[in-house]
Amino acid sequence: MAPGGFFGRALLVDVGGREATGTPFELTERVLRSYLGGVGLGTWLLHRLAPPGVDPLAPAAPLAFVFSSLVGTPLTTSAKFAVVAKSPLTGLLTDALASSQFAISGKLTGHDALVIRGRADELSVLLIDGDGVRLEPAPDLAGLAAGEAETAAKSRFGRNWRTAAIGAAGERGVRYATISHDGRHAGRGGLGAVLGAKNIKAVLVRAATKVSVADQAGVLAAARDLRKRSFGPATAKYRELGTLANLLAFNAVSTLPTRNFTAATFEGAPRLAAEELHELRGVARNSCASCSIGCEHIYSRKGGGSQRMEYENVFALGPLCGVSDPDDVFAASARCDELGIDTISAGGTIAWAMECVERGLIDEPWLRFGDGKAVLRALDAIGTRSPGLGELLAQGSRRAAEAVGHGSIDFAPQVKGMELPGYEPRSLQSMALGLAVNARGADHNRSGAYEADLSGELDRFDGGAAHVAAAVGTEDRAAVMDSMILCKFLRGVFDDPFTEWARLLGLVTGWPLDADELRGAARRIVRAKRAFNVREGATAADDTLPARMLETPLELGSGRSAVLDADRLRSMIAGYYAARGLDEEGRVAAADLEDLLLDA
Known part of the structure; x- marks a missing residue:
């Protein structure tokens, strides 16, 4: 049973x-x-x-x-x-x-x-x-x-x-x-x-049956408690303005990637900010199925209709491509939805192509930073895989850079082939490590180490041992939340996450779980991901960031800059491998493979 x-x-x-x-x-x-x-x-x-x-x-x-x-x-x-x-x-x-x-x-x-x-x-x-x-x-x-x-x-x-x-x-x-x-x-x-x-x-x-839980009364009581907590201060930002509230905050602390990561502040950010759009364009708020938070914010579009907007699609199709007109960004986001393409990878690949045009590596003079209509034209080319540019960009920035050559891989905004999300690694160095080592590639949801960088509890410009611990901790918590599965926006309502998650799972499954067992499950899941990638040819060399991040200081203004050199990143990666029990090549130790139950 x-x-x-x-x-x-x-x-x-x-x-x-x-x-x-x-x-x-x-x-x-x-x-x-x-x-x-x-x-x-x-x-x-x-x-x-x-x-x-x-x-x-x-x-x-x-x-x-x-x-x-x-x-x-x-x-x-x-x-x-x-x-x-x-x-x-x-x-x-x-x-x-x-x-x-x-x-x-x-x-x-x-x-x-x-x-x-x-x-x-x-x-x-x-x-x-x-x-x-x-x-x-x-x-x-x-x-x-x-x-x-x-x-x-x-x-x-x-x-x-x-x-x-x-x-x-x-x-x-x-x-x-x-x-x-x-x-x-x-x-x-x-x-x-x-x-x-x-x-x-x-x-x-189509539903055809039902599934039982071990403690129905306990689950109902826990659901009432969790629902009540989901209305608290930990989720207020998402309810009031949605994830787009991050835009101005990130711009203020020089971590809003702009024009293909050549800058981390965007002069056009206020036009795209949730605060501005909420007053001028906000029309509705919505929730996912079985959700009490309601983070989804709907805005009116020029010429009629509406569009759901979040930080990542606005960042990728706006500042990353130098576009500040909200109508253009709304239209580009809607086009991605219609075609069925990831906004982050689309924006990152287009931004890379715009820089290639600036450098004379791609002969498409219409594809320029700041031109929202050019972003739409590029999206259509990608969605139809039109010969030439569309076919090239449909491959993503890494494959496109390999095809174009001339050192363009150095500024392709990707890790392991996946385009970077809206966080500047040089000014968020816990996040830099999380992006470099994550199994999925450049990813903010499986390694939310930016939380530690922005907490004020460590120096986000000087990565070290504390940043390693933060990256490991956020990765472990994400592994459990993504397997239970609960929304990441609930993470702030749990005072003692592993203990509370163990209780919730125990009520449903009947298992006598505790926090230590869930921590073990988190480590197992992270190791299993890495073991799969190693099986498919991944090596320690893949755990890195684009050369731009490691060789070019990020100018912060007033003569200040943020630097993340290769030696510092390598040192943090070595610390991460040690914390994860991996060997020097980032591989799961033979003694730990049995725990993964790959032959069970």
Whole structure:
């Protein structure tokens, strides 16, 4: 019998040919307890089911939708799922989280994970419910935006199906294409391209069963308490202004990446700030499924309509490209949603191309910093993979730089192939380490070490041992939250996180968990990610930052500068390896491999 909150099985779906088949795959209690669900369980599944060295876009490459024990409970923000695969952008493990009713319905098909392999003969939709799996041809959905495909699927199959779909970019293999559902996105690493390579336009799930918890009364009481705390000061910023509130704050402390990381303050920031837009454009506030925070802020668009805006898409399509006109940034964000591409990778790749144009390395004179219309034109080229520039930029900044050459890799804003988020590493040196060593590549959600940099408790311009401890700590906390799964915006409401998370999981599963066991699970998940990447060819040389960050001081004004040289970063990385129990090459020690249960 499975523990509370789990079914004890995954469903392996083969979509090869014209018909789909589904095969149950047992998930033992030992594996579930060791990896918790979500990203942790997805990492274990990739170890077991992805052939070593497989091309991420090959039929044999698995794509896993993974749930957790908390999905379907009344715990706020728990209606989330993870999508895990080998990334076509990085060639390494990637995972992305999303919130929607798809999570609940997907789990209530009676599975803790849905793993898709193979390639359909024609563009199709995949349906999964209590009656099994089936493919339905869907050539009429070709080229549609994910939202349009979702609407069409509901019309065709009924409103009780929940849909995750790709846009045109996923169909065309853009290496940072997204998977979307209910207007939200599993965004980073090109998961939409992986689904598109399987000739699947959408996955539809329908609830067919229920799942029990170990202590129903205890879960209800915990849910009431967590909901109450979610309205407190720890989440006030997200409720009042959303993540876009970070823009002016980061600009003030010289950590807002601008014009492809050549500066960290942007003169046009006030025009894009949440405070300004809230007064002039704010029209609504919304919440994800089963969420009491309500961080989503909706703004009116010029000419009609509205757009959800967050810090990362505004940073990437605004300051990073030198664009200050909010209408242009809104339009670019909407275009990314329509095409189904990650805003961070899109903005980073376009910003790199703009600098290449300045340097005479790319002959597209219209693609200039500060030109919002040029950003839109570039996005259209990427989404259609038009010959020349579109095909080049659809590969992401690392592959594009390798093609262009002339040292352009030195200023490509990426780690391991994934474009940098909106944090300047030279002025946030805990974050610099977190970005360099993270398994997913340049990432702020799996390593939120910027929290320590901005806490005022350490010198953010002088990385050292304290910064290593901060990076390890935030990575561990993220590993548990991403596997439970709970929203990161709740992290501030827990006074004693591991102890409180152990209690929540214990109420659901019935396991007698404690904080030490969860800390062990966090370390296991982080090590398992690294072990997968090493298996796929990653080395210590991949744990680094772009040469620009390590060779060019960041000017702060008044004669001041921020410096992060290669020696300092290497010293912090060595400290990180030691703290993680890795060898000098960043590999998991042989004595620790058994703990990963890779043969279980």
